[in-house]
Amino acid sequence: MSRILFHRHAPLAVVAALFLLPLALGNFGIGLMNDIGIGAMVALGLVMLTGVGGVTSFGQAAFVGIAAYSTAWLTAAQGLSPWLGLLFALATTGGAALVIGMLTLRLGSHYLPISTIAWGLSVPLVLSNIEALGSHTGMSNIVPIHIGGYSLASSGAMYYLIWGTLGLVYLFSSNLLRSRQGRAMRSLRGGNSLLASVGADGYHLRLKLFVYSALVAGLAGWLYAHNSRYVSPSTFDVHGSINYLLMAVVGGLLQLPGALIGSAIVILLRNTLQDVLPLLSSRGTQLEVIVFSLLFLLLLHRARAGVCGFALKLAAKYRRAPAPVAPPPRGDTQPLARRSQPAAGKTILSARNVTRRFGGLVAVNDVSFDIAAGEIVGLIGPNGAGKSTMFNLLTGAIGLSSGTVSFMDRDVTKLSQRDIAQLGMARTFQHVKLRPQMSLLDNVALGAHGRTRSGLLAAGLGLDKHEERQIFLEARTQLARIGLAGREHELAGALPLGTQRLLEIARALMGDPVMLVLDEPAAGLRHGEKQELAELLKQLRRDGVTIMIVEHDMDFVMKLVDRLVVMNFGSKLMEGDPAAVRRDAGVQAAYLGGDLAEEQSDNTKQAVCLGDAA
Numbered sequence: 084m085s086r087i088l089f090h091r092h093a094p095l096a097v098v099a100a101l102f103l104l105p106l107a108l109g110n111f112g113i114g115l116m117n118d119i120g121i122g123a124m125v126a127l128g129l130v131m132l133t134g135v136g137g138v139t140s141f142g143q144a145a146f147v148g149i150a151a152y153s154t155a156w157l158t159a160a161q162g163l164s165p166w167l168g169l170l171f172a173l174a175t176t177g178g179a180a181l182v183i184g185m186l187t188l189r190l191g192s193h194y195l196p197i198s199t200i201a202w203g204l205s206v207p208l209v210l211s212n213i214e215a216l217g218s219h220t221g222m223s224n225i226v227p228i229h230i231g232g233y234s235l236a237s238s239g240a241m242y243y244l245i246w247g248t249l250g251l252v253y254l255f256s257s258n259l260l261r262s263r264q265g266r267a268m269r270s271l272r273g274g275n276s277l278l279a280s281v282g283a284d285g286y287h288l289r290l291k292l293f294v295y296s297a298l299v300a301g302l303a304g305w306l307y308a309h310n311s312r313y314v315s316p317s318t319f320d321v322h323g324s325i326n327y328l329l330m331a332v333v334g335g336l337l338q339l340p341g342a343l344i345g346s347a348i349v350i351l352l353r354n355t356l357q358d359v360l361p362l363l364s365s366r367g368t369q370l371e372v373i374v375f376s377l378l379f380l381l382l383l384h385r386a387r388a389g390v391c392g393f394a395l396k397l398a399a400k401y402r403r404a405p406a407p408v409a410p411p412p413r414g415d416t417q418p419l420a421r422r423s424q425p426a427a428g429k430t431i432l433s434a435r436n437v438t439r440r441f442g443g444l445v446a447v448n449d450v451s452f453d454i455a456a457g458e459i460v461g462l463i464g465p466n467g468a469g470k471s472t473m474f475n476l477l478t479g480a481i482g483l484s485s486g487t488v489s490f491m492d493r494d495v496t497k498l499s500q501r502d503i504a505q506l507g508m509a510r511t512f513q514h515v516k517l518r519p520q521m522s523l524l525d526n527v528a529l530g531a532h533g534r535t536r537s538g539l540l541a542a543g544l545g546l547d548k549h550e551e552r553q554i555f556l557e558a559r560t561q562l563a564r565i566g567l568a569g570r571e572h573e574l575a576g577a578l579p580l581g582t583q584r585l586l587e588i589a590r591a592l593m594g595d596p597v598m599l600v601l602d603e604p605a606a607g608l609r610h611g612e613k614q615e616l617a618e619l620l621k622q623l624r625r626d627g628v629t630i631m632i633v634e635h636d637m638d639f640v641m642k643l644v645d646r647l648v649v650m651n652f653g654s655k656l657m658e659g660d661p662a663a664v665r666r667d668a669g670v671q672a673a674y675l676g677g678d679l680a681e682e683q684s685d686n687t688k689q690a691v692c693l694g695d696a697a
């Protein structure tokens with residue numbers, strides 16, 4: 084009870100303290116608070132972009148600069164209102180971010196951060212060469228903001244605008260992270276394949292985050308220009324960007340409050356150093372850079388998750404249960420709409436002459452088979468037979484070298500993984516792809532991405548609550564289905580591997596699939612858990628879901644499936660019911676070794692199982 088009261092009242096106490104703070108501060112203190120607020124806003128965008136989205140940006144100050152110069156030019160040179168300046172600043176910043184993002188966000192690994200340095204360097208260079216913008220000296224005499232007839236010329240008045248805006252941005256970002264879009268954004272680090280499997284588009288999510296963080300930097304730039312009433316290009320160079328990144332890292336890149344804490348620490352520390360270092364040496368400014376570099380190194384060694392991450396780790400030691408993040412269920416919540424399942428027996432998937440080459444290696448060679456609605460089909464074969472590659476081809480994770488695949492009466496040979504997922508094919512992965520730092524409920528809820536619609540704006544404004552309740556209602560049902568009811572708020576990373584595989588099945592079921600493609604779901608499960616999994620899969624078959632399964636535990640597979648497709652060396656060896664497969668000499672030879680002598684030791688256990696089952 085006291086914890087609930089704390090969670091409810093702590094934000095109110097912070098708001099009240101911030102409201103009253105100017106009464107206790109002089110002009111200098113208020114000026115510092117304004118700098119902290121503006122810095123925190125840019126750092127907050129970086130927490131979203133770098134911490135959540137995994138895109139490291141060394142060019143965020145450039146967006147602050149584009150916005151600051153836009154409003155400076157419109158108000159000081161054109162004599163228009165700062166409020167028009169705000170719209171113009173957001174338009175130029177958002178437009179620039181969209182173009183830069185489209186040009187750079189497809190770059191992988193270290194190329195993307197390097198590209199951010201490129202535009203981080205070029206934007207201030209361009210600004211300093213435009214005469215109409217004051218060239219190297221910048222622009223002064225920027226008019227103050229007015230609200231009605233009230234001028235925000237004093238730093239005390241700007242304080243409330245800056246911190247009020249920061250509060251709104253914080254609220255919007257916090258709502259966004261807890262939404263359907265936010266769950267997908269928080270999963271960006273899990274890779275495009277995970278996102279595509281739930282019907283989400285990693286590139287567009289990254290682009291949205293990029294533009295969002297740039298718009299937040301743009302808001303900060305607008306406030307900066309009208310707070311300092313002066314802009315110059317050097318403020319917005321790469322040095323400035325590194326400063327913002329430092330704030331986010333010091334505070335904690337993974338939590339929104341980190342932006343605020345980091346900005347306060349960096350600005351207050353810089354201010355103190357500027358007072359103290361000149362007393363120690365005549366080269367105080369150079370010493371300041373060295374002190375900050377050392378601080379950065381120390382942080383990377385000792386507390387990579389920043390102050391916030393450190394505090395959370397400490398708090399977790401004393402916390403009794405993880406804090407709930409999902410809205411609690413309500414009696415009147417309607418379930419999500421379901422798709423109608425195809426009639427039992429209808430062919431829903433046809434693979435024809437499917438071939439996939441990796442250089443000179445033919446991983447899948449001219450394989451054809453059909454799958455009918457309501458079947459459980461096993462895809463088996465010795466290690467390296469091409470099963471996972473076949474799954475990747477069917478689900479669209481990789482492209483075919485030749486052949487065709489049709490699913491639900493559509494040729495899906497050239498469709499993306501995401502489009503195939505939207506048609507009703509859900510999958511799990513041989514190497515589990517979960518978000519370890521997200522709760523079980525959030526991981527499962529992610530699976531409904533393709534079935535639900537709420538966009539970024541609705542999420543940020545908190546207009547998605549009805550859909551969120553529907554998603555979490557179903558996520559709780561799916562969790563209960565795999566035996567994890569009551570553990571919704573635990574972290575997925577804390578589960579044993581076998582249970583993580585079950586969690587992947589629950590996530591796949593959230594897509595309301597026509598067909599479930601399971602890659603070694605029983606690996607890591609104990610005997611009793613395997614029996615429960617078999618029961619779950621049989622129940623799903625009764626519910627009309629078609630299942631294709633790769634599994635090495637022959638005993639498990641033979642008792643579960645209606646039909647088997649056997650692969651060996653990339654080709655289809657045979658197809659038939661379990662009894663026929665057990666009897667087949669070719670299959671026995673493949674599993675016993677035969678010509679595959681080098682695989683014998685690996686497969687002895689499987690071969691024995693095959694024999695046992697027979």
Ligand SMILES: Nc1ncnc2c1ncn2[C@@H]1O[C@H](COP(=O)(O)OP(=O)(O)OP(=O)(O)O)[C@@H](O)[C@H]1O
Nearest residue numbers: 441444446464465466467468469470471472473513
């Ligand atoms: N991306 C890739 N690049 C190159 N070769 C690959 C790639 N993916 C798979 N292969 C090769 O294709 C062959 C089939 O691999 P695949 O993983 O599909 O077999 P599998 O039957 O699933 O094996 P296992 O049961 O051990 O998982 C192997 O020789 C593998 O090394």
